[in-house]
Amino acid sequence: MFVEMRLVWLWVMLVLVSECYGCLEKERIALLQIKASIHNPNRNTVETWEEAWKGEATTDCCGWEGVKCNTKTGRVIQLSLIVEHIIYWRLEDRCLNVSMFLPFEELESLDLSNNGLQGCLENNEGFEKLARLSNLQLLDLTGNSFNNSILSTLGGLTSLKSLYLGANNLEGTINIDALKHLNNLEELDFSSNRLDGFTTHSDFERLSVLSKLKVLTLAGNLFSHSIISSLNAFPSLKTLDLSNNAINGSIMEEFRNMSNLEELDLGSTSLDDIKGLERLSLLSNLKVLKLDNNILSNSILSSLSGLSSLKTLHLSNSNLRGSIDIGGKSLNINCFTYS
Known part of the structure; x- marks a missing residue:
């Protein structure tokens, strides 16, 4: 009897160890199904899973490249299916079956970047299916071929923190x-697309419910000067990147309501002046300002005197000439680039 009890306890311990330190069978099967469905002629992480499956020491999918598990539950919490070398391509006549990711019930991060995926979604259902994954906080679809219609399938992913x-x-x-x-x-x-605006300013007013939005990246689009005032709808914004857009002209007081802004990138936006910033004492938290590759003059420094928290200022390739005297300016700059 004693021997039998010991065997029972040993079996229980083996089950517990397999549950805690190895991935679940249904999740391993799901990963192999993903591999069969998402194939890229340019090597990506899923191409290594078959090698791992064949290796005796690496059958635990928690050790596969691009897969991270919760060490206590053995459940997959991160999936990174990124293509390592960015060579854009397209999936011909194939749709993304979003249901493949539903077995990963504790998934927190899903990276599908640089896979050349199109807006074709199986059964006409999109990423709204992922709303069942209540722990999903990060969704990376960078470097694919989705069009504007992708937005309508993302609105239900209320647990997302990063998109x-x-x-x-x-x-x-x-x-x-x-x-x-x-x-x-x-x-x-939204960087590196061909966006030139949003429907109306009233849309941004309704979007003020995005009260936790801290980082907004709009670099590399076709936005004009008019977009700036619309962004005041995001009261918690700390980082704003508008670089490589067609802002043009001068910046006045459009940033007046962004009191929490800490980093602002206006590089390569064809600015020729930033008049009015000297009156923007409300930007008391701004620490980093990037104005590289614009058409400014040496008088820029006097316009920055009201930015009391500024520590990093980038003015490279911005047409500044001669000598610059910053000794009399009330700037607290630790890092200053000027070329």
């Missing part, structure tokens, strides 16, 4: 009202 849509086929004036329910969103990236 990356850079380098896709988003273009023109888009309606992002579909994202207004993402109340936990802290970071939003």
